[in-house]
Amino acid sequence: MDWDKLRIFHAVAEAGSFTHAGDVLNLSQSAVSRQISALEEALQVPLFHRHARGLILTEQGEAMNRTVREVFAKLAMTEALLTESKEKAAGRLKVTTTTGFGGTWLTPRLPAFLEAHPDITITLILEDGDLDLGMREADVAIRMHPPRQPDLVQRHLADIHLPVCAAQSYLDRSGTPNTIEELDNHRLVLFGSYHPPSPDINWIASAGRPNGSKRLSTLEVNNLAAMADAIEAGLGIGTLPHYMLNDRPGLKKILTGVKSPVIEAYFVYPEELRTSKRVAVFRDFLLSEMAARS
Known part of the structure; x- marks a missing residue:
């Protein structure tokens, strides 16, 4: 299977249409469609049901996309680790937490963190549901409950009263x-x-x-x-x-x-990021701020 075709397939599966995937990939709709047709012909199975409102993955397409998502998630994790500076914390850190905590507590404190670590940039995703850290939907999370996934590293941050x-x-x-x-x-x-x-x-x-x-x-x-x-x-x-x-x-x-009631707040991240300097300095910053403002 051609890696480039798999990359295009993954983009189409996530976007739900050739047009939207083309916008993400900077390709024409027709070019995306041709690549998917070529992949289906090579595999001799249909990967999408085509209808007027977009595309739906077939059973075979669902199986393919699960594998492709895992592969690209691992590649993204490896890239992040390889590009991180060995001397100091650097690179982009994708953080997710709840809308309330992220909007009212975390965001006002990010300027101090970024000033202390100018080589780090932050992507902040505010979502009350849990994103899948294992699939690289985010690097780290601040969650208002103990982690449910057994393969995540966890650190208790604080007890939040109501x-x-x-x-x-x-x-x-x-x-x-x-x-x-x-x-x-x-x-x-x-x-x-x-x-x-x-x-x-x-x-x-x-x-x-x-x-x-x-x-x-x-x-x-x-x-x-x-x-x-x-x-x-x-x-x-x-x-x-x-x-x-x-x-x-x-x-x-x-x-x-x-x-x-008391809400237990946790800082969690995948095992693969245990040695990441970006993760370590962000964790220490959170612990310091929590202790100072509790």
């Missing part, structure tokens, strides 16, 4: 609840999404309720920064990661005697 908070303007208007049960009489701001950054993010919705029934919310939004804005504006009571409250003096902790 205190209950509100704006003083809301408390002046609606009163301050003294027990968790009194939240039944208050407006709540909750995280609304099929992919929450943590399963405990909405713990106040059912805390203190019989049989796990849930309180209704005044607002649900799938973004922690927007939740914080709404709570700070006096819309209602909510729960946020404690690191967000440090930078928002308009948010006041309430129900401090109630024990809240």
